[in-house]
Amino acid sequence: MSLSLKAKLLSNEPVGPEIFLLTLEAPAIAAEARPGQFVMLRVCPGPEPLLARPFSIHGVEGGKLLILYQVKGKGTRLLSQARPGVELLTWGPLGRGFDLDAKRPVLVAGGMGIAPMAFAAERLEERGAAFEAFYGLAAKEALVAWDSVSGEGAFYLESWGWTGASEDGSVGHHGLVTEPLRERLKQGGERPGAVLACGPLPMLKAVALLCAEFGVACQTSLEAPMACGVGACLGCAIPSAGGGYLRACQEGPVMEASLVDWKKI
Ligand SMILES: Cc1cc2nc3c(=O)[nH]c(=O)nc-3n(C[C@H](O)[C@H](O)[C@H](O)COP(=O)(O)OP(=O)(O)OC[C@H]3O[C@@H](n4cnc5c(N)ncnc54)[C@H](O)[C@@H]3O)c2cc1C
Numbered sequence: 218m219s220l221s222l223k224a225k226l227l228s229n230e231p232v233g234p235e236i237f238l239l240t241l242e243a244p245a246i247a248a249e250a251r252p253g254q255f256v257m258l259r260v261c262p263g264p265e266p267l268l269a270r271p272f273s274i275h276g277v278e279g280g281k282l283l284i285l286y287q288v289k290g291k292g293t294r295l296l297s298q299a300r301p302g303v304e305l306l307t308w309g310p311l312g313r314g315f316d317l318d319a320k321r322p323v324l325v326a327g328g329m330g331i332a333p334m335a336f337a338a339e340r341l342e343e344r345g346a347a348f349e350a351f352y353g354l355a356a357k358e359a360l361v362a363w364d365s366v367s368g369e370g371a372f373y374l375e376s377w378g379w380t381g382a383s384e385d386g387s388v389g390h391h392g393l394v395t396e397p398l399r400e401r402l403k404q405g406g407e408r409p410g411a412v413l414a415c416g417p418l419p420m421l422k423a424v425a426l427l428c429a430e431f432g433v434a435c436q437t438s439l440e441a442p443m444a445c446g447v448g449a450c451l452g453c454a455i456p457s458a459g460g461g462y463l464r465a466c467q468e469g470p471v472m473e474a475s476l477v478d479w480k481k482i
Pocket residue numbers: 255270271272273274285286287288289290291292293294329332333439440441442443470
């Protein structure tokens with residue numbers, strides 16, 4: 218069930234360079250939220266900008282909804298200036314989330330793709346389910362942001378046993394996250410039931426192709442510009458492997474990678 222409501226902003230703290238952690242009072246949405254789902258959020262209480270923006274659900278704490286976001290343009294800049302106490306029109310939870318039932322899944326997060334993947338990891342931990350996880354980023358700075366989100370000091374992802382990779386070599390493997398992922402898939406031993414991934418499209422495409430090569434099921438969370446979030450505007454079309462298009466907000470954002478025509482992405 219998806220709800221539309223005015224959610225009170227409880228906090229909106231910088232946690233890294235242009236990265237903020239937002240907390241909203243939205244008990245009805247928080248109660249329904251599943252990892253991989255998102256909300257549409259009007260970024261300020263006034264009339265500008267008219268469009269809402271999509272954000273993954275980063276976590277829930279009781280009736281609170283957590284969103285981890287990076288400033289990209291006008292909307293997210295305005296959002297970063299919103300102060301506690303204002304009410305922001307919010308609707309959700311929207312879209313299809315990750316299927317967490319696969320045996321021993323492997324999570325892969327790239328950049329801000331950590332937002333939903335951290336929620337997925339939390340839910341798997343709550344269930345006592347075994348999983349492995351990889352994260353990739355451009356440089357260490359973003360990791361510092363995630364560390365302060367956890368409040369646990371340096372490199373909480375590593376202390377959780379996540380395998381890291383950075384393009385500049387400042388943390389973890391020097392290179393792309395798909396390189397240690399390939400090594401993992403090449404290994405014998407227990408085969409992952411699925412790979413669950415969220416990040417930039419080139420990373421998702423590389424992960425999807427790797428999984429196809431190794432015959433492992435793959436769920437990808439796809440980003441597309443979204444004006445309505447509820448299937449009405451067709452602004453979020455993703456080329457479908459079967460021809461035509463899939464709407465990222467309805468058939469996704471999490472889709473089986475085999476449903477997507479990656480050649481057109
Ligand atoms: C399902 C979903 C979940 C998301 N979750 C998060 C999240 O958890 N944290 C987070 O920081 N961001 C997330 N995003 C991206 C976020 O919605 C955009 O960064 C935001 O809408 C940008 O708004 P803006 O007004 O600041 O920028 P704009 O001025 O609208 O755009 C700035 C730049 O970003 C590009 N852009 C805008 N929206 C998108 C998009 N959806 N996909 C790709 N490029 C885009 C534009 O082309 C432009 O180059 C998510 C997007 C989707 C579709």
